[in-house]
Amino acid sequence: xxxxxxxxxxxxxxxxxxxxxxxxxxxxxxxxxxxDRHLVHEVTSPQAFEGLRMTGRQxxxxxxxxxxxxxxxxxxxxxxxxxxxxxxxxxxEALDRNAREFGVVYYPVNDIRQGIVHIVGPxxxxxxxxxxxxxxxxxxxxxxAFGALAHGIGTSEVEHVLATQTLIQKKSRNxxxxxxxxxxxxxxxxxxxxxxxxxxxxAGGTGHVIEYCGEVIRNLSMEGRMTICNMAIEGGARAGLxxxxxxxxxxxxxxxxxxxxxxxxxxxxxxxxxxxxEGAPWxxxxxxxxxxxxxxxxxxxxxxxxxxxxxxxxxxxDFTGGKVEAARRSLEYMGLTAGTPLTGIxxxxxxxxxxxxxxxxxxxxxxxxxxxxxxxxxxxGMVVPGSGLVRAQAxxxxxxxxxxxxxxEWRLAGCSMxxxxxxxxxxxxxxxxxxxxxxxxxxxGYKGRTHLMSPAMAAAAGVAGHLVDVRELATEPV
Amino acid sequence: xxxxxxxxxxAAPMPLVNIDTDMIIPKQFLKTIKRSGLGVNxxxxxxxxxxxxxxxxxxxxxxxxxDAQILVAGDNFGCGSSREHAPWALxxxxxxxxxxxxxxxxxxxxxxxxxxxxxxxxxxAVEVLMADARKGANARMTVDLESQTVTTSxxxxxxxxxxxxxxxxxxxxxxxxxxxxxxxxxxxxxETRMAQARPWV
Numbered sequence: 005x006x007x008x009x010x011x012x013x014x015x016x017x018x019x020x021x022x023x024x025x026x027x028x029x030x031x032x033x034x035x036x037x038x039x040d041r042h043l044v045h046e047v048t049s050p051q052a053f054e055g056l057r058m059t060g061r062q063x064x065x066x067x068x069x070x071x072x073x074x075x076x077x078x079x080x081x082x083x084x085x086x087x088x089x090x091x092x093x094x095x096x097e098a099l100d101r102n103a104r105e106f107g108v109v110y111y112p113v114n115d116i117r118q119g120i121v122h123i124v125g126p127x128x129x130x131x132x133x134x135x136x137x138x139x140x141x142x143x144x145x146x147x148x149a150f151g152a153l154a155h156g157i158g159t160s161e162v163e164h165v166l167a168t169q170t171l172i173q174k175k176s177r178n179x180x181x182x183x184x185x186x187x188x189x190x191x192x193x194x195x196x197x198x199x200x201x202x203x204x205x206x207a208g209g210t211g212h213v214i215e216y217c218g219e220v221i222r223n224l225s226m227e228g229r230m231t232i233c234n235m236a237i238e239g240g241a242r243a244g245l246x247x248x249x250x251x252x253x254x255x256x257x258x259x260x261x262x263x264x265x266x267x268x269x270x271x272x273x274x275x276x277x278x279x280x281x282e283g284a285p286w287x288x289x290x291x292x293x294x295x296x297x298x299x300x301x302x303x304x305x306x307x308x309x310x311x312x313x314x315x316x317x318x319x320x321x322d323f324t325g326g327k328v329e330a331a332r333r334s335l336e337y338m339g340l341t342a343g344t345p346l347t348g349i350x351x352x353x354x355x356x357x358x359x360x361x362x363x364x365x366x367x368x369x370x371x372x373x374x375x376x377x378x379x380x381x382x383x384x385g386m387v388v389p390g391s392g393l394v395r396a397q398a399x400x401x402x403x404x405x406x407x408x409x410x411x412x413e414w415r416l417a418g419c420s421m422x423x424x425x426x427x428x429x430x431x432x433x434x435x436x437x438x439x440x441x442x443x444x445x446x447x448x449g450y451k452g453r454t455h456l457m458s459p460a461m462a463a464a465a466g467v468a469g470h471l472v473d474v475r476e477l478a479t480e481p482v
Numbered sequence: 483x484x485x486x487x488x489x490x491x492x493a494a495p496m497p498l499v500n501i502d503t504d505m506i507i508p509k510q511f512l513k514t515i516k517r518s519g520l521g522v523n524x525x526x527x528x529x530x531x532x533x534x535x536x537x538x539x540x541x542x543x544x545x546x547x548x549d550a551q552i553l554v555a556g557d558n559f560g561c562g563s564s565r566e567h568a569p570w571a572l573x574x575x576x577x578x579x580x581x582x583x584x585x586x587x588x589x590x591x592x593x594x595x596x597x598x599x600x601x602x603x604x605x606x607a608v609e610v611l612m613a614d615a616r617k618g619a620n621a622r623m624t625v626d627l628e629s630q631t632v633t634t635s636x637x638x639x640x641x642x643x644x645x646x647x648x649x650x651x652x653x654x655x656x657x658x659x660x661x662x663x664x665x666x667x668x669x670x671x672x673e674t675r676m677a678q679a680r681p682w683v
Contacts, residue, residue, distance in 0.1 A: 094515060144564075168662045174645065326556045423509050
């Protein structure tokens, strides 16, 4: 057993963060990895806290453990009156009790800082470059945007981290996804990540940690980078990474839990060493040209079912192997016919929010499309800010008024209709333009039909009443 | 955790690719604060209609497969969320082994924490096992973790790989947390070093 890492000349960003967190290494390569930040929400933690109680164990590092309820919380304005659904209420109450009993950092429902755990972490400065971040939630990959090694874990591992502040891990392989050049107007981070998944497939990143790089990624804001890394898991990779740079440092600086003074200087000095060395070995490389990416939507029930908005619905015969049957099933579930132009698909609902696209920049992008416009007749729309602070910021900028004038409901923060654990759900057969991350069967509600897209595309679809190329709408006089 | 040594049982064929965790256990069943009792809702939306009646075509509703202990599944099984409710539901139903050409990473990991063995085999092998599973209740497959083999009802065997540490834990039903807590001195040394090197963390 040794605490030294193998001497290697050129390392990837993933290698560097990994090496900096190895507590010890077994001869077979299994490592005990130290965890810097453990985020906790109400759905995947009750059994873990109960496990601690049953074994008489404590939370090893409560000051590194941040809890916030998000999946079950109502997003309606009357939520201070409590949660109507009994099971949801019990789960949130359990988090409340566990957080207080074990003394972890906690943002309760009525705290302005409450929100989706993956939006709250970065917003409060808990997420910093070079850290290891875990949460019982697959979209923990979001935090990789800061150059933090961040991934989802199961509840048994949640209990393991609570008790030991470590995880037993074997190293994943290194995958590089490079997006070169520049994006055309109207094309956003969401389109980029959907295009990547469309190319690699949902299992393309399995067993790998993906580092996203290239000029397009460099030019993205932190919000955009979080959108990209958020969906690493939809490409099969537990974690996505983007090397920290000045954009990252500018975002982090001054946040409540970011380092200050001399510690800030020391931190930045280390963060600047966090990049993949020239000549670092990659197990897999995928390259996309930014110029080739169009506004992208999904047509099926897997995130890999992504196509440019200018395309038509594919036929099962367009695929091979097991995907033929899967595509047939998807088309039936989605109620779509092969050959239909994607822009011909009428929608019933628009959902703007989630850990993928519930940040201020996302709301601004949607509001820009909606200013002076209204939802098409018969289309319902819901905007759910990712956190209380995002909501407050949006209200300060007057975005809430734009959404309300356009006919949208303006809600309180939570996961909401991304997975419909609270009452925010699609009705059977209802078709939704959604800014969330999964179009799985039943994800947004029993028999609900989800098309994934960017906030601007979702807003535009709401106005048109059908999927539409935002580039056409944007050119119309407002 | 329950040990996994050797298992001889009925295998149910589920050739669909990309079976996600929302299919395995839909979100409305994640509101439990317990680990048990999820088996009745395993594959809920594929298995029951809106009124709660069984959909006869669904494999686990067919008489031959109601007591299945093994699933032979399409590629990328368990993709999607990190919900450990997925292996809890499989376990509660009685599934102790899933065989596929590939699994999503988090699901794969969660299986080992719950006494379920996920077996990865090449497409040709899975094809043979899928055909064997289609024979129904008379065809019992055997999965032997010690010798790392899956054997069809006709006696055709396929060797599989498994991580030695995970194999050891599964064979002995070991609790990870207990093992790691024995290494507390290493964790303390790491924390001391880190407090020097990266005090801002």
